[in-house]
Amino acid sequence: xxxxxxxxxxxxxxxxxxxxxxxxxxxxxxxxxxxxxxxxxxxxxxxxxxxxxxxxxxxxxxxxxxxxxxxxxxxxxxxxxxxxxxxxxxxxxxxxxxxxxxxxxxxxxxxxxxxxxxxxxxxxxxxxxxxxxxxx
Amino acid sequence: xxxxxxxxxxxxxxxxxxxxxxxxxxxxxxxxxxxxxxxxxxxxxxxxxxxxxxxxxxxxxxxxxxxxxxxxxxxxxxxxxxxxxxxxxxxxxxxxxxxxxxxxxxxxxxxxxxxxxxxxxxxxxx
Numbered sequence: 001x002x003x004x005x006x007x008x009x010x011x012x013x014x015x016x017x018x019x020x021x022x023x024x025x026x027x028x029x030x031x032x033x034x035x036x037x038x039x040x041x042x043x044x045x046x047x048x049x050x051x052x053x054x055x056x057x058x059x060x061x062x063x064x065x066x067x068x069x070x071x072x073x074x075x076x077x078x079x080x081x082x083x084x085x086x087x088x089x090x091x092x093x094x095x096x097x098x099x100x101x102x103x104x105x106x107x108x109x110x111x112x113x114x115x116x117x118x119x120x121x122x123x124x125x126x127x128x129x130x131x132x133x134x135x136x
Numbered sequence: 137x138x139x140x141x142x143x144x145x146x147x148x149x150x151x152x153x154x155x156x157x158x159x160x161x162x163x164x165x166x167x168x169x170x171x172x173x174x175x176x177x178x179x180x181x182x183x184x185x186x187x188x189x190x191x192x193x194x195x196x197x198x199x200x201x202x203x204x205x206x207x208x209x210x211x212x213x214x215x216x217x218x219x220x221x222x223x224x225x226x227x228x229x230x231x232x233x234x235x236x237x238x239x240x241x242x243x244x245x246x247x248x249x250x251x252x253x254x255x256x257x258x259x260x261x262x
Contacts, residue, residue: 002156006163036179122239129246
């Protein structure tokens with residue numbers, strides 16, 4: 001039934017957004033995670049990728065989450081000679097996590113999650129209206 | 137009595153099926169709102185008024201007593217609406233509007249259905 005398909009698709013969307021939020025939380029938690037050894041690599045920001053996959057049982061394009069991708073790019077250095085990760089000059093490489101960007105991403109994930117929730121609500125109300133027909 | 141033989145009921149049943157199918161397409165769009173390159177699609181609107189006024193299969197055909205008689209032509213209206221893709225990224229607000237529109241239409245059609253059943257029951261003296 002189409003309405004159940006709608007619900008299944010919305011569930012897939014919610015799962016995907018949930019996973020996205022998980023990665024965002026991981027990034028935010030590791031904003032200050034430096035390496036343990038001098039000159040080592042600090043934590044690098046990870047992002048999630050989405051792609052449409054044809055769900056053959058539903059006959060519609062569902063959403064799938066790919067593996068989290070590590071974002072490369074320049075790292076900022078901070079002068080902190082006491083840190084165990086500090087190099088010979090006393091500089092520590094910091095993660096490339098920007099909390100503002102993560103918060104924006106979080107907002108976006110939240111919005112998409114809510115949109116999927118609204119679809120479920122609408123499908124649910126449609127199903128209950130159909131069942132109401134039995135009452136005559 | 138087969139209710140689906142009554143054109144109005146037939147049209148309403150088709151409308152409900154169409155709305156259900158549309159909701160599935162919209163759910164697909166919303167689930168893929170963050171998928172790069174995914175294009176929003178929607179069902180082509182169907183003119184149910186036309187379906188009711190003699191188009192489609194709900195039509196009352198003229199009785200033909202001889203194979204040589206000309207029958208009423210088949211209408212071009214079908215409820216198997218094709219999917220149309222729009223260009224550009226998915227706009228969640230737009231999709232939400234469509235979702236709530238579909239749900240409201242569905243509620244409207246089901247209540248109309250109930251009213252028609254009540255009317256029939258009234259006529260039957262229940």
